[in-house]
Amino acid sequence: MKTQVAIIGGGPSGLLLAQLLHVRGIESVVLERKTKDYVLARIRAGVLERGLLDLMREAGVADRMETEGIPHGGTLISYGEEMFRVDFTKHTGHAVMVYGQTEVTRDLYAAREAADGKIEFNVEDVVIHDAKSDAPYVTYSVDGDPHRIDCDFIAGCDGFHGVSRNTMPDNVRREYEKVYPFGWLGILSETPPVNHELIYANSARGFALCSMRNENLSRYYIQCSLSDSPGDWTDAAFWAELKRRIPAEQAEKLITGPSIEKSIAPLRSFVTEPMQWGRLFLCGDAAHIVPPTGAKGLNTAASDVHYLYNALRAHYEKGSDTGLECYSTQALARVWKAERFSWWFSSLMHRYPDQTTFDHRIQVAELEFLRSNDSAQQAMAENYVGLPY
Incomplete structure (x- = not known):
C-alpha cells in the first residue's frame, strides 16, 4: 500500500489530521x-478551545x-464558601465549547467513513522504518497477516x-x-x-470539579490519594465528599444519582523534545501530557495538528518545506505555554x-x-479559551 501520509493512531488527533488533509486532497x-x-x-474531557472549534x-x-x-462564556472558581466567576467573553471575546471528546471522535469517524478514507483497525507489531530517509515506510500486522505502507511522511x-x-x-x-x-x-x-458553567473548587479537603457533557449528563471529580481505587468509593461516599468540597449553596442544589462510569486518573506533566525526527512527526499525547486541570490535553493535540497540517499543505501545494522544518519549534512553543498554565492552575x-x-x-x-x-x-x-496558533 502507498499513501502520502501514514497516520499512526485513530484517536481524535489522528482522525482530525486525516480529515483536514482529505479536505485539501492529500491522501492518508x-x-x-x-x-x-x-x-x-x-x-x-469535553471543553474545546477556540482553535479546535475553528479546526x-x-x-x-x-x-x-x-x-x-x-x-x-466563563467559569466559576470557589475556595471555602467563597466563589467568583472569570468571564471569558468579556476578557477575550471568545467562549469555549462543552462537547465531549467522544462526540468529536464520533464526528470524525463519520466523516472518514463518508469519504471512504482508509482506516486499519486492530493493527499490531507496528514498526516505523527509515524515518530519516526520503522514503519512510511502516510495517504492521492484522490478524497475523503482514502489511506495509510506503509514504512520504x-x-x-x-x-x-x-511506538x-x-x-x-x-x-x-x-x-x-x-x-x-x-x-x-x-x-x-x-x-x-x-x-x-464549570466549578473549580479549592477546599480544605482537596480539589473538586463540577463539569458536564450535556444538560442531562454530568462529570464530577474529586482529588484523591494515588493509593485509592475506584472500588474503594461507593457512589454515596463520592457524593458526600463532593458536597463537602463545594460551597454549601451549590451542594444544596446538587442532584445525585448512580454513576455510569467511575475511574481514577493520575496527574502528570510530560514533554518530549524534539517533536520530529526526519519524516516522523509527533502529535498529542505521543509528545506531551498535561494534568486535566484547565482541559488542555485534546486542545494541545489540536494545536499540533494545526501546525503539522499547514506544514504538509505548504509542502504539497507550494513546494515549501519551511513549515515541516520548523514544526517542532512552533509546536513546542505553544505546548510549553499550555504546560505552564496547567501547572499553575493545578x-x-x-x-x-x-x-x-x-x-x-x-x-x-x-x-x-x-x-x-x-x-x-x-x-x-486568554489561556483557558486557548492562546492563538
Whole structure:
C-alpha cells in the first residue's frame, strides 16, 4: 500500500489530521491498534478551545458540534464558601465549547467513513522504518497477516504508550516530567449539572470539579490519594465528599444519582523534545501530557495538528518545506505555554501532602488576587479559551 501520509493512531488527533488533509486532497491511511467501538468507549474531557472549534469547522465536521455543543462564556472558581466567576467573553471575546471528546471522535469517524478514507483497525507489531530517509515506510500486522505502507511522511498520533516516540533514538530525545502526588476520582452520572458553567473548587479537603457533557449528563471529580481505587468509593461516599468540597449553596442544589462510569486518573506533566525526527512527526499525547486541570490535553493535540497540517499543505501545494522544518519549534512553543498554565492552575487549586500553612495562605492570596484583579482574570481567560496558533 502507498499513501502520502501514514497516520499512526485513530484517536481524535489522528482522525482530525486525516480529515483536514482529505479536505485539501492529500491522501492518508490511519492505523489504530484497537477497534472503533473501543476508541469511542473512552471517556475523556469535553471543553474545546477556540482553535479546535475553528479546526473542526475547517475540516467540515462541525455541524453537530454547533447544534449540540454548549458554549461557556466563563467559569466559576470557589475556595471555602467563597466563589467568583472569570468571564471569558468579556476578557477575550471568545467562549469555549462543552462537547465531549467522544462526540468529536464520533464526528470524525463519520466523516472518514463518508469519504471512504482508509482506516486499519486492530493493527499490531507496528514498526516505523527509515524515518530519516526520503522514503519512510511502516510495517504492521492484522490478524497475523503482514502489511506495509510506503509514504512520504509519518504522523505519530498514537499516544504516550505508542511506538512513535520510542522510534526516535534515546540520544535524540530529551524528556521532561513532573508527577503529581494525587489523582482525580471521576464519575459520570445521568443527572443535570449542578451549574450551567464549570466549578473549580479549592477546599480544605482537596480539589473538586463540577463539569458536564450535556444538560442531562454530568462529570464530577474529586482529588484523591494515588493509593485509592475506584472500588474503594461507593457512589454515596463520592457524593458526600463532593458536597463537602463545594460551597454549601451549590451542594444544596446538587442532584445525585448512580454513576455510569467511575475511574481514577493520575496527574502528570510530560514533554518530549524534539517533536520530529526526519519524516516522523509527533502529535498529542505521543509528545506531551498535561494534568486535566484547565482541559488542555485534546486542545494541545489540536494545536499540533494545526501546525503539522499547514506544514504538509505548504509542502504539497507550494513546494515549501519551511513549515515541516520548523514544526517542532512552533509546536513546542505553544505546548510549553499550555504546560505552564496547567501547572499553575493545578498548583492553585489542589492540596498537596507536604503543603504548609504558609503554602495554603499563599494559595488563598493568589485566589483573592485573581478574584479582584481584571488583568489576572484576563490572563487566565486568554489561556483557558486557548492562546492563538
